Amino acid sequence: MDHNQDRLALPVGTTLDRFIMRKQEDFPYATGELSQLLRDIALAAKIVNREINRSGLIDITGAYGQQNVQGEEQQKLDVIANIRFIRALRNGGEVCTVISEEDEDMIQTGKNQGKYVVAIDPLDGSSNIDVNVSIGTIFSIYRRQSAIGQEGTQEDCLQKGVHQVAAGYVIYGSSTMLVYTTGNGVNGFTYEASLGEFFLSHPNITTPPSGNIYSINEGSANSFPEGVKQFVQYCKDSSFSARYIGSLVADFHRNLLKGGIYIYPATAKNTNGKLRLMYECNALAFIVEQAGGKASNGQKRLMEIEPTSLHQRCPLYIGSTELVDKAESFLSPEPAEAVAAREA
Numbered sequence: 001m002d003h004n005q006d007r008l009a010l011p012v013g014t015t016l017d018r019f020i021m022r023k024q025e026d027f028p029y030a031t032g033e034l035s036q037l038l039r040d041i042a043l044a045a046k047i048v049n050r051e052i053n054r055s056g057l058i059d060i061t062g063a064y065g066q067q068n069v070q071g072e073e074q075q076k077l078d079v080i081a082n083i084r085f086i087r088a089l090r091n092g093g094e095v096c097t098v099i100s101e102e103d104e105d106m107i108q109t110g111k112n113q114g115k116y117v118v119a120i121d122p123l124d125g126s127s128n129i130d131v132n133v134s135i136g137t138i139f140s141i142y143r144r145q146s147a148i149g150q151e152g153t154q155e156d157c158l159q160k161g162v163h164q165v166a167a168g169y170v171i172y173g174s175s176t177m178l179v180y181t182t183g184n185g186v187n188g189f190t191y192e193a194s195l196g197e198f199f200l201s202h203p204n205i206t207t208p209p210s211g212n213i214y215s216i217n218e219g220s221a222n223s224f225p226e227g228v229k230q231f232v233q234y235c236k237d238s239s240f241s242a243r244y245i246g247s248l249v250a251d252f253h254r255n256l257l258k259g260g261i262y263i264y265p266a267t268a269k270n271t272n273g274k275l276r277l278m279y280e281c282n283a284l285a286f287i288v289e290q291a292g293g294k295a296s297n298g299q300k301r302l303m304e305i306e307p308t309s310l311h312q313r314c315p316l317y318i319g320s321t322e323l324v325d326k327a328e329s330f331l332s333p334e335p336a337e338a339v340a341a342r343e344a
């Protein structure tokens with residue numbers, strides 16, 4: 001192929017499907033089920049992207065009129081995204097059980113032959129849905145531990161982050177991207193709506209070891225732990241830039257590419273932080289570590305936290321390694337009884 005032809009007809013690039021196929025041999029259980037599962041998630045993301053893009057034109061903005069298990073007012077798009085992802089996971093046949101932010105209990109798909117469990121935040125950044133600010137979807141994939149042929153169990157769902165076989169997020173922003181890892185690096189794909197395809201646009205994403213961006217909701221500063229107050233002051237004294245979108249996926253994505261730290265600490269209001277271990281924190285921790293960064297709850301490696309409940313929350317310190325190390329250095333070691341009380 002000569003350069004003239006390339007110039008005349010620019011190659012469109014590697015589609016997600018082709019990339020998944022090529023990478024399949026990298027995966028020890030390369031029987032194609034995980035590849036199919038990733039494709040099922042990408043399909044649901046395309047449909048949800050379409051709904052989001054036209055949400056102002058059709059009546060899917062605003063509250064749905066129900067609260068989820070977190071006591072949060074569900075937005076219509078929370079519910080729509082939840083339906084779309086669960087339907088795609090069910091129809092794909094690779095998943096036996098789903099944990100979703102929008103459902104109190106485990107969701108059995110009825111596909112007991114499915115080898116995988118998915119934990120999902122169908123729509124992240126709900127407070128930004130109606131104001132046209134970037135929002136996202138976050139997912140973690142685990143291999144079931146129980147015997148195939150029966151429904152997935154609580155043990156299948158409550159696995160440590162280190163046992164994830166894949167994780168990723170979709171960001172519905174100025175462009176729509178899917179970013180994921182299967183433990184062999186992190187790759188990003190941009191959605192080309194006119195072709196209905198995700199194309200590889202960010203191969204082998206790595207995050208800078210440091211940066212000058214800090215992301216934290218300073219509206220809760222009065223009830224931050226003392227160490228967090230000191231770290232925030234350190235960022236200000238170092239003339240860092242404060243950036244906070246209020247959509248975890250969007251704040252995380254920016255800091256992943258540019259370097260920086262996102263913190264959602266324990267506060268007086270949220271004594272265990274706000275973010276959920278199983279379908280927000282573990283997935284992003286897997287990605288940031290695969291990109292050379294770090295994630296902790298302020299005290300320990302986040303992916304080593306033993307989950308005890310589907311919707312448990314945990315403080316999140318995530319981003320460039322040097323910044324997370326710095327933040328941790330300000331946080332006094334938590335008294336044993338406080339750890340015991342929090343993890344009880």
Ligand SMILES: O=P(O)(O)OC[C@H]1O[C@](O)(COP(=O)(O)O)[C@@H](O)[C@@H]1O
Nearest residue numbers: 121123124125126127217246247248
């Ligand atoms: O308004 P706060 O307290 O800063 O919380 C914002 C955080 O809450 C979230 O919206 C929680 O996620 P959901 O929107 O999926 O519930 C994060 O995306 C965001 O980072």
Ligand SMILES: [Mg+2]
Nearest residue numbers: 121124125280
């Ligand atoms: Mg969320």
Ligand SMILES: [Mg+2]
Nearest residue numbers: 101121123124
């Ligand atoms: Mg959500």
